[in-house]
Amino acid sequence: MRMGRDLLVTLQGDLDDVRVESVERLVASEVARTGAHGALIDVSGVDVVDSFVAQVLARLVRMVRLLGAEAAIVGIRPAVAITLVGLGSSMPGVSTALNAEQGMARLRRMRADGSVRIDHGKHC
Amino acid sequence: MASIADIAAAADLLPITSVAIEGESDLLRVRSTTRAYARQAGLGVTGTTKVVTAASELARNILRHATGGKGVATVREAASGQRRGVQAVFTDNGPGIADLDAAMRSGFSTAGSLGLGLPGSRRLVDEFAIDSAPGSGTRVAICQWDR
Numbered sequence: 001m002r003m004g005r006d007l008l009v010t011l012q013g014d015l016d017d018v019r020v021e022s023v024e025r026l027v028a029s030e031v032a033r034t035g036a037h038g039a040l041i042d043v044s045g046v047d048v049v050d051s052f053v054a055q056v057l058a059r060l061v062r063m064v065r066l067l068g069a070e071a072a073i074v075g076i077r078p079a080v081a082i083t084l085v086g087l088g089s090s091m092p093g094v095s096t097a098l099n100a101e102q103g104m105a106r107l108r109r110m111r112a113d114g115s116v117r118i119d120h121g122k123h124c
Numbered sequence: 125m126a127s128i129a130d131i132a133a134a135a136d137l138l139p140i141t142s143v144a145i146e147g148e149s150d151l152l153r154v155r156s157t158t159r160a161y162a163r164q165a166g167l168g169v170t171g172t173t174k175v176v177t178a179a180s181e182l183a184r185n186i187l188r189h190a191t192g193g194k195g196v197a198t199v200r201e202a203a204s205g206q207r208r209g210v211q212a213v214f215t216d217n218g219p220g221i222a223d224l225d226a227a228m229r230s231g232f233s234t235a236g237s238l239g240l241g242l243p244g245s246r247r248l249v250d251e252f253a254i255d256s257a258p259g260s261g262t263r264v265a266i267c268q269w270d271r
Contacts, residue, residue, distance in 0.1 A: 082170055
């Protein structure tokens with residue numbers, strides 16, 4: 001889904017490896033195609049994030065940054081957060097936010113702090 | 125660490141479901157089966173999420189490391205006194221693990237992965253046992269209780 005110059009990607013249900021990797025490719029190509037300034041990956045509908053899925057999500061965020069946009073993972077469920085920390089796969093360096101709304105605010109702050117200032121107007 | 129026999133002995137063995145692990149789609153079956161038993165045993169959301177994630181890691185280990193990426197997960201409900209829980213045993217006939225102590229350390233991997241699977245899974249569950257030797261496959265048992 002497109003919100004202003006940002007992409008909101010909603011993941012839901014049980015993610016298998018093929019699906020999460022296809023989402024990774026899709027988001028990267030959509031960011032490039034649309035010239036989006038930011039991408040939010042909403043995982044509030046995902047009830048299991050194992051080390052592989054966490055690794056792909058973290059890779060996706062780095063990939064979006066390489067394309068010159070910002071990305072954040074939003075909506076990690078509390079039980080999933082507890083599990084990821086236990087697993088030792090807490091996605092260091094990856095921006096996260098409690099929900100999509102706070103994630104949008106975070107993307108805006110990241111852009112404001114960055115060396116390139118973008119006047120992107122209203123999102124919602 | 126408890127032995128696999130200890131974990132099996134502590135369990136009143138209720139109906140068992142075996143899930144063959146032969147491809148990536150079987151990871152989803154291992155997760156959904158483990159989740160169903162965890163719900164049946166009355167585990168909370170956090171306990172359920174942890175054990176389902178551990179099961180996913182262990183099933184993935186089989187796909188990555190076992191001969192031909194094949195093995196089996198056996199999931200059952202466990203009971204001990206007032207406690208109920210879910211027990212899952214992951215068995216493969218792969219090459220086995222020569223150095224179990226090293227394999228249980230975070231960051232140790234022979235397959236270019238993150239090396240979180242075994243030590244990470246162990247931290248997520250109440251009970252964890254592993255049996256392995258070169259040439260004789262690997263067997264990992266986990267158990268998560270409702271309290």
